[in-house]
Amino acid sequence: MTIDTYAALEKKCREVRYLTFDAIGTLGVGHLGGSFSAVDALVVLYYRHLRFDPKQPKMEGRDRFVLSKGHAGPALYAILADHGIIDKSELSTLNRHETRLPSHADMNRTPGIDMTTGSLGQGLSCAVGIAVGSKIKKDGARVYCMIGDGESNEGQIWEAAMYAAHMHLDNLIVFTDYNKMQVDGQTKDILGLEPICDKWISFGWNAERVDGHDVKAIDEAIDRAKAIKGKPCMIILDTLKGKGISFIEEIWQNNHNVNVTPVQHEAGLAELAKEGF
Ligand SMILES: Cc1ncc(C[n+]2csc(CCOP(=O)(O)OP(=O)(O)O)c2C)c(N)n1
Ligand SMILES: [Mg+2]
Numbered sequence: 001m002t003i004d005t006y007a008a009l010e011k012k013c014r015e016v017r018y019l020t021f022d023a024i025g026t027l028g029v030g031h032l033g034g035s036f037s038a039v040d041a042l043v044v045l046y047y048r049h050l051r052f053d054p055k056q057p058k059m060e061g062r063d064r065f066v067l068s069k070g071h072a073g074p075a076l077y078a079i080l081a082d083h084g085i086i087d088k089s090e091l092s093t094l095n096r097h098e099t100r101l102p103s104h105a106d107m108n109r110t111p112g113i114d115m116t117t118g119s120l121g122q123g124l125s126c127a128v129g130i131a132v133g134s135k136i137k138k139d140g141a142r143v144y145c146m147i148g149d150g151e152s153n154e155g156q157i158w159e160a161a162m163y164a165a166h167m168h169l170d171n172l173i174v175f176t177d178y179n180k181m182q183v184d185g186q187t188k189d190i191l192g193l194e195p196i197c198d199k200w201i202s203f204g205w206n207a208e209r210v211d212g213h214d215v216k217a218i219d220e221a222i223d224r225a226k227a228i229k230g231k232p233c234m235i236i237l238d239t240l241k242g243k244g245i246s247f248i249e250e251i252w253q254n255n256h257n258v259n260v261t262p263v264q265h266e267a268g269l270a271e272l273a274k275e276g277f
Contacts, residue, residue: 001054001083003047009215012082013043015277017244018269019078023091023101025265030095031103032248033241033255035075037179037212038146041237044218045144046079049226054083057112061139064130066115068123069148069177070104071257077101077110085112121154123147124174128164131172131232142226146175150182153191158203164232165204172232173225177212179241183256200234212237245271 003009016039024030051063067076074094081088086100093099100109104118115130117123127145134141147157164172178196180187187193200207206228210217218237225233242248242255245268251258260268 001047006216009043009047011277012047013040014272014275016043016075016078018272019081019091020074021268021272023074023094025260025268026092027094029259030074031071032258034069034148035072036244037239037241038072038177039075040213040215041175041218042075042079044215048219049222050144054085057085061141063142064114066117066123066127066145067105068117068145069151070117070123073103073105076105080112120151121156124157124160127172128160128169131169132167134171143172146177149176149178149180149187149193152176152193161203168230169232170229173222174234176234176236177239178236179239181241181253196236204231205234206231207234209236209238212239213243
């Protein structure tokens with residue numbers, strides 16, 4: 001399912017946030033902040049760039065996506081449901097007993113999930129391994145991955161970064177969801193990443209920084225990344241934790257894993273629906 005216009009992509013972002021918020025609101029708790037900050041990049045990726053067949057989610061040679069910040073699973077489930085890979089009605093089973101939709105992404109439970117993640121720092125290494133495998137097989141697949149800024153405090157991220165550059169993995173495009181927050185503090189106070197672009201460049205990557213809520217900017221950055229030869233690409237997304245609902249944005253420093261009351265559930269859905277999708 002390809003979406004051609006940026007206005008339609010923006011609408012899709014609202015719809016994905018609506019489905020995500022409904023699932024989390026139905027449960028009453030969830031990783032809202034990091035799911036919402038990631039939505040725009042996930043939408044641009046899944047509706048314009050990722051080469052996959054929703055009818056055959058395990059198709060050989062497909063592009064892969066590794067959600068290394070696996071706690072943002074709810075946003076990805078909404079996108080998988082919108083593609084018909086899972087049923088939209090299943091979203092209300094989020095993180096319940098025996099669900100196929102655990103709070104963290106799990107390739108053994110959920111169709112359309114390419115890697116099990118949640119232990120921060122590991123997903124990028126998996127993406128690097130898949131990208132190496134694809135080069136060996138010469139199947140033409142691209143591997144996309146998303147890491148968090150807090151996750152980037154993990155040493156394993158930088159081991160994977162070195163190896164990806166060493167292997168000249170120009171089939172690997174990674175996003176950092178730079179929402180400036182981790183669980184209980186700002187990344188700049190806990191273990192700062194600046195100068196973040198220069199760091200990735202010094203590790204041998206192509207790197208650029210864009211507004212992570214501007215679908216056009218994200219789309220164009222992915223196009224530029226696809227054209228780079230001989231290096232992996234990092235796209236730093238400047239984002240806001242909880243982007244999309246005003247009263248969740250207001251608590252951007254405290255919306256990592258939040259309770260959602262029935263009143264908030266209704267108010268959030270109404271706010272997202274107001275602009276239409
Ligand atoms: C190895 C590991 N340590 C700790 C955690 C607990 N944890 C879950 S999310 C999170 C914060 C992640 O921050 P960030 O990567 O910035 O994610 P985002 O802000 O996008 O939610 C932590 C510490 C974990 N999942 N894995
Ligand atoms: Mg963060």
